[in-house]
Amino acid sequence: MKIVVIGAGAMGLRYGVLLQEVGNDVQFVDTWEPNVAAIRKNHGVEVTRDGENPHLVEINVCYPEEYHDEPELVIFFIKDMHTVEIMERCKHFIGKNTYVLTNQNGYGGAEDIAKFVDRKKIIAGTAMIATVMRGPGKVDFIGKRGAGHVHIVKVEGEPDPFIYKVAEEMEKALMHPTVCTDYMGTVWTKLVFNSVVNTLCTLMNIRMGEFAAYKNAKELSRKLIYEAYDAFDAEGIKMEVGRDELVEQIMYVSEVSNPLHYPSMHQDMTTNRPTEVDYINGAIVRLAEKHGLQAPYHSMLVDLVHLKEASRQYEQN
Structure with missing residues (x-):
């Protein structure tokens, strides 16, 4: 499969390197100049696993304006607030048959991509995979x-042969x-x-395992999850798991799967x-307000x- 990864950051590199290793034709496109310069100088990216065994993986990277082929799949890993800006720079190589996959963290990225791509060609989803730049x-x-897992879903329409590919x-x-x-x-x-x-x-400058070790971590999680689910119920969104099940998932991932990880x-x-x-939290607040509800916990966290x-300006002085 011919793939372009837009955003050669932590998750973009994780996806792209893994898919390249199993035989796909992967090209990386990035806009972070120091990153592009380092990869070009070294003819690849230095990869470690849990901080060990540094080795060079050969990859190709270019700026958006330098790429002119038409991929089958674009994997989009750009921060939500920069989605439109980067899509403007990349739209020339996204053809009418190109699918775009986004596993961005917040809500709104896929909606912004839909300004440039047919919704039926957009694959959204989630990634429970920890990676650090x-x-x-x-x-x-x-x-x-092999640690972690990915959920993928079409933004519009039923699963088609390409998503299964x-x-x-x-x-x-x-x-x-x-x-x-x-x-x-x-x-x-x-x-x-x-x-x-x-x-x-x-906010606390801690790892996930350190959060889980706090005696009231589960209760904190419960308060935030219940407040969010009230908004989802009002919107009519059917969640993948129930409220208490998600609390347990958060505790398990924090304690067992990724205790040493900084999100x-x-x-x-x-x-x-x-x-x-x-x-993320702001999206929950806006959804709650849409239905005349309040989300004070999430609103406070945004502030x-x-x-x-x-x-941060004071810490640097």
Whole structure:
């Protein structure tokens, strides 16, 4: 399969490298100049797994304006707030038969992609795979090979032969995909997961296992999840799992699967980049307000993350 990965960051590299290893023709497109320069200089990316065994994986990377072929699949891993900007730069190589896969963290990315691509050609979903960017041209795959799983779902329409073709390539790469049928339920379930772990670990500057070790971690999770699910019920969204089941999932992933992992929002905060909190907790607040409800816990977390973002200027002085 001819694949272009837009965004050679942590998750883009994870997906692209794994799919390249099983025989796909993968091209990376990126806009972060230090990253592009480092990969080109080294003729590849330095990959570690859990911080060990650094080795070079040969990959090709270019800027959007430099790529002019037409891929079968585009994998889009750009922060939600930059979706439209980057799609504008990449739209020239997305043909009428090209599918676009996005596993972005928040809600709204797929909707912005739909301004450029037929909704029936968009595959959304979620990724329970931890990966960290260690610097330009350096990525760390967290967890043993085959750890984690991916859910993919068409934004509009029933699963078609192409989504199963994508799933087949993912399975070869040990990404353990599940093809789902409910776009809203799939995307919002992962968003709520992120609204707890990503946000709280970022605010407290802790790893997922350290969050889970707190005596009231489960109760904190429950309050945030229940508040979010009230909004989903009002919208008529059928979630993949129930409220209490998601609480248990958060605790299990934090305690057992990825206890040493700093979530992606934490990585953005510590590298002085804008966070996606408005597309995660903020999306829950907006959905609640749409139905005349309040989401005070999530609203407070949005303000606290933005306060922490603003406070970074004082830490640097």
